[in-house]
Amino acid sequence: MRVTIFGSGYVGLVTGACLADAGNHVVCVDIDEAKVERLNRGEIPIYEPGLETIINRARAAGRLTFTTDAAAGVAHGLYQFIAVGTPDGGDGAADLNAVLAVARGIGEHLADYRIVITKSTVPVGTADKVRHEIQAILDRRGLSVEFDVVSNPEFLKEGAAVDDFMKPDRIIIGTDNPRTAELLRTLYEPFNRNHERVLVMDIRSAELTKYAANAMLATKISFMNELANIAEQLGADIEHVRLGIGSDPRIGYEFIYPGCGYGGSCFPKDVRALIASATAAGYKAEILRAVDGVNQRQKHVMFEKIRSYYDGDLDGKRIALWGLAFKPNTDDMREATSRVLMEALWNAGAIVQAYDPVAREQTRAIYGDRPDLVLCEKAEDALAGADGLAIVTEWREFRSPDFELIRSSLREPVIFDGRNIYDPKLLQRMGFRYFAIGRGESVVLDAAPARISA
Ligand SMILES: NC(=O)c1ccc[n+]([C@@H]2O[C@H](COP(=O)([O-])OP(=O)(O)OC[C@H]3O[C@@H](n4cnc5c(N)ncnc54)[C@H](O)[C@@H]3O)[C@@H](O)[C@H]2O)c1
Numbered sequence: 059m060r061v062t063i064f065g066s067g068y069v070g071l072v073t074g075a076c077l078a079d080a081g082n083h084v085v086c087v088d089i090d091e092a093k094v095e096r097l098n099r100g101e102i103p104i105y106e107p108g109l110e111t112i113i114n115r116a117r118a119a120g121r122l123t124f125t126t127d128a129a130a131g132v133a134h135g136l137y138q139f140i141a142v143g144t145p146d147g148g149d150g151a152a153d154l155n156a157v158l159a160v161a162r163g164i165g166e167h168l169a170d171y172r173i174v175i176t177k178s179t180v181p182v183g184t185a186d187k188v189r190h191e192i193q194a195i196l197d198r199r200g201l202s203v204e205f206d207v208v209s210n211p212e213f214l215k216e217g218a219a220v221d222d223f224m225k226p227d228r229i230i231i232g233t234d235n236p237r238t239a240e241l242l243r244t245l246y247e248p249f250n251r252n253h254e255r256v257l258v259m260d261i262r263s264a265e266l267t268k269y270a271a272n273a274m275l276a277t278k279i280s281f282m283n284e285l286a287n288i289a290e291q292l293g294a295d296i297e298h299v300r301l302g303i304g305s306d307p308r309i310g311y312e313f314i315y316p317g318c319g320y321g322g323s324c325f326p327k328d329v330r331a332l333i334a335s336a337t338a339a340g341y342k343a344e345i346l347r348a349v350d351g352v353n354q355r356q357k358h359v360m361f362e363k364i365r366s367y368y369d370g371d372l373d374g375k376r377i378a379l380w381g382l383a384f385k386p387n388t389d390d391m392r393e394a395t396s397r398v399l400m401e402a403l404w405n406a407g408a409i410v411q412a413y414d415p416v417a418r419e420q421t422r423a424i425y426g427d428r429p430d431l432v433l434c435e436k437a438e439d440a441l442a443g444a445d446g447l448a449i450v451t452e453w454r455e456f457r458s459p460d461f462e463l464i465r466s467s468l469r470e471p472v473i474f475d476g477r478n479i480y481d482p483k484l485l486q487r488m489g490f491r492y493f494a495i496g497r498g499e500s501v502v503l504d505a506a507p508a509r510i511s512a
Contacts, residue, residue: 059083059136059137059245060082060083060134060135060136061077061078061082061134062085062086062087062131062132062135062137062138063084063085063086063087063139064087064131065087065088065140065141065142065156065178066086066087066090066097066103067142068214068323068390069141069177069219070088070139070142070177071104071113072214072219072223073139073223074122075109075113075122076220076223076224078116078119078122079115079116082245083134084123085123085130085131086122086123087125087128087131090126094126097124098123100113100114100117104390105388105416106217106219106220106388107220107387109219112220128160128163128164128166129166129167132166132167133169136241137175137242138172138173138175139175139210140157140160140175142157142159144156144157144178144180145323146326146330149334150331150333151181151330151331151335151338152179152180152181154187157178157180157184158187158188162192164205165191165192165194168196168201168203168205170203171204171205173206173208173238174188174205174206175207175208176207176208176209176210176211176265177211179212179272179331180209181331181334182262182335183265184209185208185209185265188207189207192207207261208231208233208238208242208261209231209232209261209264209265210230210231210232210242211230211265211267213226213227213228213271216322216388216390217385217386217387217388223249225252227255228256228257229246229249230257230267230268231243231256231258231259232258232259232261232262232264233258234260242256243256269328269332273329275313276320276326276329276349276353277345277349279313279353280349280352280353280356282296282315282316283352283356285299285316285496286316286495286496286497287356287359287496290497290498295482295496296316296495296496297478297496297497299496300315300316315478316495317495318360318395318450318476318495319357319395319398320353320384320395321392322392322393323392323393329349333350357399359476359495360450360474360476361402361403363493364403364446364448365406367472368445372403372406373407373408374407374409375407375408375445375446376408376410376411376443376444376469377408377409377410377411377444377446377447378411378412378440378441378444378446378448379399379410379411379440379448379449379450380412380414380440380448380449380450380453381413381450381451381452381453381477382414382417382450382451383414383451384396385451385452386454388417389416390420391417391420391421394451395450396412397424399448399476400412400431404430404431408430409430409431410430410432411439411440411442412431412433413434415455438463444467444469445470446472447468447472447474448474448475448476449473449474449476449477449479450476451477452479461488461490465488465489471490473485473490473491473492473493474493475493475494478495478496480492482494
């Protein structure tokens with residue numbers, strides 16, 4: 059089958075590569091010329107495990123190409139996926155400019171029947187807007203061309219995106235046209251063999267399902283972070299509490315890890331966009347507001363612990379920071395907690411010696427070269443001469459480090475662990491001061507600070 063994908067980011071690239079790997083002929087269209095050039099040279103602009111292999115395989119087979127030419131894209135595929143970004147527009151609501159620009163481009167070049175599929179995470183009602191944009195341009199062109207608009211939200215996780223796409227938990231098809239549902243079902247057949255994963259529903263429910271999923275996951279995290287803060291105040295250990303509640307099958311162990319806040323390109327903006335949609339519809343979404351507020355506060359917990367340990371004097375202190383990406387196995391720095399921590403440390407006069415297995419270049423692209431940021435090639439290099447170690451992202455390589463080396467490299471044996479990856483008793487026995495989340499030494503948090511930029 060012939061497929062066109064607008065947007066070659068985390069979602070578009072993975073979708074294009076996986077569909078091409080299944081035998082389809084895929085054209086990926088992006089407005090970023092430099093990105094398209096890199097992709098055509100065989101360079102993969104993002105870090106995503108397994109992606110390079112399937113892109114190379116599909117390119118070698120001649121089934122995957124990249125272009126900036128929207129007209130060629132519209133001419134190519136029966137299936138026209140929109141997988142461009144929908145960032146926070148500044149007021150919490152999703153910015154639909156890129157999505158609607160793609161819709162207009164499709165309208166400009168449409169000549170035969172096409173299925174336009176919104177894969178970007180978009181507010182309820184966006185499919186109507188996409189249809190309207192395309193139709194308005196067709197009317198202006200004086201053409202009558204049939205097309206359908208389908209909502210097909212994406213649930214892949216960065217860091218496991220290829221696996222998630224190949225073996226999805228569900229494939230949601232939002233459409234009011236049974237024939238279109240069948241055409242989508244056919245496209246997804248290679249990813250639906252093990253058991254039935256396709257759920258066909260109306261467009262608005264499909265659009266809302268994506269936000270509901272992310273809001274639920276964000277709620278679990280903020281709930282656990284709230285409990286962790288309460289545990290600290292009450293002298294309980296949140297890790298015991300986590301196991302105690304996870305054992306209840308109605309609660310379960312998944313996704314109830316306390317930490318220093320969620321980030322990334324999805325949860326923060328999607329929770330805010332859902333709040334904005336609800337507000338626009340006249341409903342005050344109180345749980346969602348709390349989820350967002352708790353998360354913004356939680357992103358400052360690490361700094362508060364560090365500041366309190368150094369009695370408020372961080373001027374000239376060197377902090378080793380392990381983990382920059384918003385979570386392991388990705389180089390994505392969007393709304394990463396590390397950014398909140400680094401910026402707070404810099405404001406207080408501290409110097410950050412940071413290490414991340416893959417996100418160093420992304421960090422350099424955001425902050426440039428600055429004297430208070432040292433980006434290190436190895437985890438050990440970040441420790442050398444630092445006053446203390448802060449862990450923000452739970453990369454596997456941090457889980458079982460050489461504690462003797464950490465102790466001898468740091469000026470003082472102190473670890474601030476934002477992901478609770480070590481055993482407090484072990485570290486105490488080894489002579490460390492160990493500050494984790496919701497386990498022991500507490501810090502009182504003030505009101506929610508200003509939110510960070512995306
Ligand atoms: N990243 C994730 O894990 C994830 C998961 C599920 C859903 N989503 C959603 O998928 C969408 C895309 O997310 P992403 O992380 O892939 O974004 P991204 O920022 O990585 O990529 C977006 C791409 O779209 C391109 N683009 C912008 N305007 C364009 C246009 N008019 N025509 C063609 N290309 C254009 C950009 O140049 C960029 O390459 C968002 O709505 C996001 O919420 C993301």
